[in-house]
Amino acid sequence: MDPKQFMNLSDIYQQRQTGTKAYEDFDATQLFCPNCKQAVPVRKRLLLVLPEGDKYEYLCAYCAATVGTKIDRDIKPLTIIA
Numbered sequence: 001m002d003p004k005q006f007m008n009l010s011d012i013y014q015q016r017q018t019g020t021k022a023y024e025d026f027d028a029t030q031l032f033c034p035n036c037k038q039a040v041p042v043r044k045r046l047l048l049v050l051p052e053g054d055k056y057e058y059l060c061a062y063c064a065a066t067v068g069t070k071i072d073r074d075i076k077p078l079t080i081i082a
């Protein structure tokens, strides 16, 4: 793995962070936590930046157990709706 490429991906991620607030809000959700035995609010944590997308981990807001992971695929549409 080329470390320079990883740096570039991180930079791209940083830039995207500022422009995708609405998308982040859409992601706010509740998941079932096996420890708390109920649907709980979750915290989203970036685990990895992969070529196919950013891998996130969802942590229970109460006990910090991992309740799920997800890959946000970074497939950009060819046409931009302005």
Ligand SMILES: [Zn+2]
Pocket (backbone or CB within 6 Å): 033, 034, 035, 036, 037, 040, 060, 061, 062, 063, 064, 065
């Ligand atoms: Zn929990």
